[in-house]
Amino acid sequence: MNSSTFRFAAGLPQRSHRLDANECLFVAGQRATRLFYVRKGAIRLVRTLENGANAVMHVARAHEWVAEASLFSDKYHCDAFADEPTTLVSLSKQSLIEHFESNGKSAVEFARMLASQLRALRQMHEIVRARRADDRVLTWLQLRAAGEPPALVLDRTWTQVADELALTREALYRALARLRRNGRARIDGRHVVLQR
Amino acid sequence: MNSSTFRFAAGLPQRSHRLDANECLFVAGQRATRLFYVRKGAIRLVRTLENGANAVMHVARAHEWVAEASLFSDKYHCDAFADEPTTLVSLSKQSLIEHFESNGKSAVEFARMLASQLRALRQMHEIVRARRADDRVLTWLQLRAAGEPPALVLDRTWTQVADELALTREALYRALARLRRNGRARIDGRHVVLQR
């Protein structure tokens, strides 16, 4: 997903944007003429349901595109708000599509990025479908660990990991404690070594 | 996702395949030279983790592609098995990529399909992240309902819905019963009308 740089958009005119926390980037129904890329911060995509409830559809973080799908639709179908102070760049959809259509290699690059996001999301989706916290945590660690024995160093806080796994941080800490007790993993701060 | 027909692959040489239930389509590590499309049945993509555990990464059903991501990688990174008797067609990756690179419009079509899958999956992902069964069910129904009052007719069994929502069917029925009791929805067989 970090490979989602501008390789395929090189040379196209860009605009910069800066939003404060909770500031609105666009709302559902608005004509979608530009595609956004998050430089720093995060954008929350929210869909307002018929009964007024809100469903968060996605949170686009630094180095991710915002609603790539809108590249292919006339209107945005979500509201977009900054989760925190955020800087973005944007491209004209029209010029981007024209660029792709006349430059297949760029289009393939873009498709490659979409496919990679899809693969990553499928992974997370299957993990979150697991019912027990231990399964989610262990699978997540295993998918990230490398080497013999498999090991990794976290690049974020455990609290953030808990959120990704759709667990409370308490549940995550307890799962980690169990893994440690059962000898399935050695965990020291952000360093993890899986056993067996 | 059903729009993921062969528009963008028209004219390219294709091969047909037929698998029995549990028959293997490919294994992780094998060179990925062809891209598969499910005509009928379903293909289960399984990743075997370092400790021998299996994680189902995805189930590709009729009218879906199998591991589009492998279009961009040398090797398959999952094992693929037929969930039931399944028929597929396949295309040479190389000819497909060449086709895309020289024909931007087709590449954009392909990207459009990937983006639509991504959007759909993000939706389901956010739903499954919800902790309470009622929230998952209600959000799922609201996203599908249309009209005034919002209503829908299921195109599948409630058991299949339960699986999509990562709930047991019992939990789903109880959630439906609660929605009915609270007056949030009128449910009769596969017909649902949301209230308020």
Added chain:
DNA sequence: CGAAACGTTGACCGTTTTCAATTACAGTGG
């Protein structure tokens, strides 16, 4: 026709959430 799957509900059990409290640490302003 019979078996398998679907639909539905109750009781009980296991796991997670919630609430609460404590320690540790990093950044901030006086």
Added chain:
DNA sequence: CCACTGTAATTGAAAACGGTCAACGTTTCG
């Protein structure tokens, strides 16, 4: 340099919720 504030990390106890098991009627399909 230090008290001060906010967040992360950690654990316990009680409450809420979904899973599992069980039972039963109904529908579907070979």
